[in-house]
Amino acid sequence: MNDSQLRQVGASLVELPTISGANGNLSVAEIEKQLPFVARRYFLVYDVPTGETRGNHAHRVQHQYLTCVRGSCHVTVENGHQRAELTLDSPSLGLYVPPMIWSTQSVYSADAVLLVLSSDVYDESDYIRNYDEFLALTGEK
Amino acid sequence: MNDSQLRQVGASLVELPTISGANGNLSVAEIEKQLPFVARRYFLVYDVPTGETRGNHAHRVQHQYLTCVRGSCHVTVENGHQRAELTLDSPSLGLYVPPMIWSTQSVYSADAVLLVLSSDVYDESDYIRNYDEFLALTGEK
Numbered sequence: 001m002n003d004s005q006l007r008q009v010g011a012s013l014v015e016l017p018t019i020s021g022a023n024g025n026l027s028v029a030e031i032e033k034q035l036p037f038v039a040r041r042y043f044l045v046y047d048v049p050t051g052e053t054r055g056n057h058a059h060r061v062q063h064q065y066l067t068c069v070r071g072s073c074h075v076t077v078e079n080g081h082q083r084a085e086l087t088l089d090s091p092s093l094g095l096y097v098p099p100m101i102w103s104t105q106s107v108y109s110a111d112a113v114l115l116v117l118s119s120d121v122y123d124e125s126d127y128i129r130n131y132d133e134f135l136a137l138t139g140e141k
Numbered sequence: 142m143n144d145s146q147l148r149q150v151g152a153s154l155v156e157l158p159t160i161s162g163a164n165g166n167l168s169v170a171e172i173e174k175q176l177p178f179v180a181r182r183y184f185l186v187y188d189v190p191t192g193e194t195r196g197n198h199a200h201r202v203q204h205q206y207l208t209c210v211r212g213s214c215h216v217t218v219e220n221g222h223q224r225a226e227l228t229l230d231s232p233s234l235g236l237y238v239p240p241m242i243w244s245t246q247s248v249y250s251a252d253a254v255l256l257v258l259s260s261d262v263y264d265e266s267d268y269i270r271n272y273d274e275f276l277a278l279t280g281e282k
Contacts, residue, residue, distance in 0.1 A: 022190070023189060023190065023193040023194075024186055024187065024188050024189030024190065024193060024195065024249070025187050025188045025189075026184055026185070026186050027185045027187075028182065028183070028184035028185075028263070029182065029184070030181060030182035030183075030259075030262040030263060031181040031182065031262060032262070033262075035181070035182070035183075038179050038180065038181055039179065039180040039181075039183070039258070040171060040172040040176070040179055040180075041169065041170065041171035041172065042169070042171075042176075042180070042258070043168060043169040043170070044167070044168045044169075044210055044232040045165055045166070045167050046165065046166050046210075047165050047166045048164060048165030048166075049163070049164065049165065052163075052164040052165060053164075054164055054165065069185055069187075069210055069211070069254050069256065070187075070210070070211040070252070070254050091185040091254065108165070111211070111252070113210050113211050113232065113254065115210065115256065117180070117183070118171075121172060121173070121174075122169070122171060
């Protein structure tokens, strides 16, 4: 993964402080440090068959934060001009995806659990699900 | 697990809507529906050796929400008067723990990943780590 490529797209890696001890590991993120927004929604994606792709949309105004808390998955992000990709494979690693970034997740390991935090509740009108519309809105059509 | 016992203590079970499809499962929680507070912090607990116990504290004003997103763990909650316990074993199941509830987590499965959402950033003065102090504050000492 390449943080500078991610930053060119507008996304950014988040590395979480981790406290490791004899009684286990703890990775933590908080607002104004690792978390760039307050979370009003979360969702978990799991039991994704190998070869399936999820995501394939952008958000108009909502911010998202993705972390693969178990197993691993592959994420691509693009802003209509540039694309970057990375593998999320640690509970201590997150990806901040601001609005107007097209994102796709794939290559889920069998045990993968993807946690997504969102800045607001579900609103279908916030989703851009048509790639051509996304390119038009980002000025690349 | 017994929701009425949990409610007597002051905690409550949260069951998440889950969308299952050929491309995997998605469980979702959002504020004012399943999430009783906005999350300003999250942490993940993992690789906890069998036999270890974590938690063992209460919060003065912060709210917490616990969900075992992979594997399972055992949670006890008590308010100084009553105690309840349950096993968290599904990404579609959460436990809301309001302030002034003593909580302990144990019997982590080897693959367990416990996700905790908090209503505010870390503040050591919010923690009650002495059980006798907790009982005194809840009027049971």
